[in-house]
Amino acid sequence: MPYTDDMGIPLGAAQPRFLGRALYDDGGAPGMRNSIASHQTYPSSDRASEYGADSLYNLNPAGQGRSSFTDGSYHDEPGFFMADQNTRRNTEKRAPYGAAKSRRRKPILLGLGIKKFGDDSKPDSSSNTASNNSSSSTTPQGKVAIVTGGDGSNIVAEDGSTFKYSNSFGGTWYWDVNDPFNNGARAQSWTSALNETFNFGVERIRGVNIGGWLVTEPFIAPSLFQNAQKNAPPGITVIDEYTLLQAGGQAALEDHYKTFITEQDFMQIAAAGLNFVRIPIGFWAIEVLDGEGFLPKTSWQYFLKAIQWARKYGLRINLDLHALPGSQNGWNHSGRLGTYNVLFGPMGIANAQRSLDYIRILSEFISQPQYKDVIPMFGVTNEPQGNSITQDILARYYLQAYNTVRLASGIGQGHGPMVSFHDGFMGPDKWAGFFPNADRASLDMHPYLCFQGQSADPITARSTQPCGAWGSLFNNTLSKFGFIVAGEFSNAVTDCGLYVNGVNLGTRYEGTYTLDGNHPDLGNCATDWLDYQNWDKDTKNAYKTFAMSSMDALQNWFFWTWKVGNSTAGKVEAPHWSYQLGLQEGWMPTDPRQAVGQCGNKSPFQGSLQPWQTGGAGAGNIPADFTNEYSWPPPSIVFAGGVTSDAGSLPTFSPSGAPITLPGPTITPASGEPTQTKSVDVGSGWANTQDTAGMMKPIAGCNYLDPWIGSSSSPPSPLCTAATSAQPAGDSGDSGDGAPPNPRAPPAITAAPTLRR
Template sequence: MSYFSSDTPPLGAAQPRFLGAALYDDPSNGYRDSFASQNTQNTFRTAPSVVTSSVYALTNDTPQAEQSAAYRDDPNDPEYNSGSGQGGNSNSPRYLAEKRSAYAIPRVKSKRGLIIAGSILAAVIVLVAIVVPIYFVVIKPKSSSSNNSSGSPSSPTSTSTSSSGQPASDVVTGGNGSTITMEDGTTFTYLNPFGGTWYWDPQDPFNNNAQAQSWSLPLNQTFRFGIDKIFGVNLGGWLTTEPVSYAPALYQKYPTAIDEWTLSEAMAADTSPGGGLSQLETHYQTFITEQDFAEIAGAGLNFVRIPLPYWAIEVRSGEPFLPKTSWTYFLKAIQWARKYGLRINLDFHALPGSQNGWNHSGKFGSINVLYGPMGIANAQRSLDYIRILAEFISQPEYQDVVIIFGITNEPQGTPIGQDALSRYYMQAYNNVREASGIGEGKGPFISYHDGFLGLPQWAGWLPNADRTALDNHPYLCFDGQSSAPMSSYAQTPCTTWGATMNTSMNAFGFTAAGEFSNAVTDCGLYLNGVGLGTRYEGTYTPGTWPVMGSCTPWTDWQSWNSTMKSSIEQFALASMDALQNWFFWTWKIGNSSTSGVVESPQWSYQLGLQNGWMPADPRVASGTCANQGIWSPPLQAWQTGGAGAGQIAAAVTSSYTWPPAQISNAGAVSLLPSYTPTGTVATLPPPTFTYSSAHAVKTASAGDGWENPSDTASGMVGIASCSYLNPWVGTAPPPSPLCSSGAAARAVPAPLITPVPRHQS
């Protein structure tokens, strides 16, 4: 989320075309029931989605048959529920017809025939008694399933224990009302009124059969950008901390902490019992848990956006952050998202040096990416981290869960300049596509933040790029303040954001709101930062702000009446309809350690659900804005990886060579500190899943962290004979001389001409 230091709103608002109903079934028709929701103690296993599975081989002849014979969530389907048995499938006419054609009933003509038939039956029973155990103990563990539509490989399956050492449960799937047992042995009841089904089998940890809701595609089917709607929520404050999202347990304990940098320093200096930097891992363990993912699916949401900092990969000298640990919890997030059928937008939230100077970038203060004397060096390092993350999530084990990669959160485009930002974006595109395979439909959608330059500034940018998206963060609360009641904002999102989003879907391609909230004022604990006050009460610094009133009516949610709650819900519905594809900021806000309650209530989706100002079903937002001018699908084929994807014209790519010649507030790149590609590139470790096979415990294949073995370029590191400033230096003259004469030539590479992308039809 962003914290503006002026009253100038981000550019991009224009007169809207109103929005209409989204592409959903008429709710008046009712939503489909589901077998899983009726069978609250569900112990069945859903059929694997791959043509190589043994169950598939028994009941299907073609891949098309697999689609029609797969598990259905509609118990009223006559084809699958015409029999008298449980579950419908085993007694359906089609199922029985297939079995009868395969196993014809013998005609018995005499006692001799009965004896022969009995002997054959006995032999069959003996044979089955021998073959079935051999299959499940020996053959099946050696097979590998590819539980997604692209046929990507998965880990071996057999009897197993989970990575935490807990015994594997016989129950691997379930629906509404089923009991979930977490890794620590605690349980909760899965509540999902939308026909969603969870799936987790530690014997088969990359199975993608889970489905968040009956109307959201399961993970083993390809999400259709521009057709399927993104109903998402951010997990803000979890793996990248910031004061507003988790004030009580962290920031209020240390009065000097204003960002994760100073928080980390304060924790490391705290040698008392309960102190130390390990408190951050306790936060990772407790703030967001598996149950949150289950609740998100049960709230009708199908995506999570997870902010991740660069120190999940590594830190360098002088950087106080807890290194590599948050990556472990991102891996847990992938596992939990897979279990509940949720898809992930990986948001690279905090870059070395800071891309915006705000507290959520790691260090409050100055911009040092693409800006200032360390601007090029920090950008080089950031591009390495983008490459490393792209290599990991492009692996077949993860590509159907992590399907969007937001390469840089909220860079400040105005001071950086759109030219330098565009060149950086182009090079990031190359890195991601090199990792995932250009033109092959692999790897994530690449999401670019608009840099607060406004969506129209990116119209027509990078035509024919392979699967790119534009990210916008529309907030009202950081603009000029108003004492108008919440009810007066009922249609504001429609008239402020709707037309801009519609236009961008045509002019750029897929466009989504990576962040928005219900806040219309900047009231809230630490919302602007620690000790910075609020515009609404006239206490915000810097600047002079007129007093609008007290923030108490906007934060004392326990006193809100039904009118206030319904007004907030109306604003949320209008926002959802206007933005069309969105991620609310944020799922959860922690309690204040002084008051014991949430003090930024309009930012918490979970609190709104619990107290009646967020919709229990986000689909009801459809039509909140007037039924006219809504963008009509589909996107152009190349925008979703179809014909022409990746065929960027050479004239276009030559306009965005890397690096830029100039860096804002610093000058010529050739005169600035720069890194050289001679270092070792980090490889992110995969999770560990163990299973038992042939009386031995083995480790399931989880990938090696690097999808493209041909991507062998070295990492950006400093040159021993060169001088470098602190990456977080802010405004300072560059060191002189930068390097010895020999090293100077190596420090700044020649501009990279982006090659014409490879394409495989």
């Protein structure tokens, strides 16, 4: 296969973030990756009301530059497992940390905003009946509410605070408590308003991640973790969200949700010329099973706020399912650092079944007419370990996820969100030809430069490196696969930064990170790379050039991340990762359109997407031979060391549980503003009433392991009692309950806890 390193891994297939390789899953297969710490402008009165409307390739050629940039290996992770490391146990890897739809009447334009007068908007009492899924209130008549405005207008936030709307790009905000699903806002004059169709492949995605908010990461919110560590019980080292809660950090986590990202951040993102936000969430936003240790459902309430704020400022959301039960990658940003157990190991199928349920629940919610125009993209699984899982198994899961999303929209081609699939670190070339005729399937890749090989060369010598490889890579993928987005990238060129590799794991640059081998000491991170307060004009300009080179080469992108919080020292200690800080300090472009042509090509993609790739003719007509080849569930699952096990010997669930529906928001007027005068339907949480299958639930009489058990463990023995044991395919004992056949007896293992729902 072209573009591979000496271990057969595609160069530049972007990698996961951060974390240390410590904690990887029992050595894994030879060559397995290490973990890482992780248009037209319409007047407001013409807009439809509510929700109707219509890691990096090797950047230097061989033989040029420093050897660390010509080695043909990934540059964004700690390293790889070697064949002689396969016996490393999980306890050894964790050792560094110790124990542990209708149109409404057009309003009247007045000044900066539209004012609605109470005398003209009295509710019709005959139609003002609220249901359990509606939000309503009454108010004295006669108050005036400004519901839209442009640059310089005053905004009253949801919490009652006021601030000035500052957007020099012709953006307009829109919020009316009596019309809360109005999609009239526009992020910038050149970006389609939310009540207009975003044209993927024509309009560029210029986005930013809101990382570290609803799925926390130590390097993004360091003080949260540092303060939790101060109060942690003996034996607990706070390294991820799981240990944060073990250390008693629930109140701190809820305060983090409330304060880390606010409405003003969304306003600022639109004012920065950005049109999309990618928002990571964890499965615990939906539910948590007994003993899993995460804070259930709370983060969902803040995601609902994010939807409201995005709608208010004309931003679109790429919903990113960032953390799955059992973890899909073993990194701290999956919620729990350690093993990965989705599509891998003894709980691989069961955890994938649960994950598909959560994809279904989220799909049903975002496919509702109230939300579909604000959330037109859904990343179904962030950064799964594809090289270990294998592409065959991952592709089967992805096809199932795609079908799940399309069933939720249930209204034909071109409807429902763009479905985004991460490349699994195998490189986009491996996915050429996959999902033929799929209705808007997008490939997601996360290119980083900062991990693996390090260099002391300054940023002034490296500012145009992204142009060389990324441009052709993304052009080729647009031609061979279809739409591709860089879901993550940053300005970092070294692994310097507090907790960038994980809590207390050091850096390669300084030679203190030893979990993937020894690294030479190249200098001091604090003085060489992190002292942004003293960067001179040339340095800031070089970083800006680097950012624009990346944006131009990637074409459709989401910077990681919008904001990095202060440490307990009162400062940002990972400055290369904060878009907000870069704007404030002058090393990010104030208008991302400036990046077009930075790499010397004004129109990088020469061609057009196929009609079916954007929801046109042929969309959704996936050939039967493809769906048959990638049927679900997979016949076998890979374990640590490359060992495979028949699916019939593994724990699985059956679709016998009651479906979970996610609640809509409570529509609340801001303090001091006119209150709501009519009921509002916030949705039932379930778009397709024809989708009536049950949720996956444990089968009575069968045994299950802890979702995070690790891939070296054997399946339960006995898997099920004789009365409930699944039978071989075609056997008269096949109960049809969804469990796979069990053609042979599973190996014996030590007794494990039973998963309870």
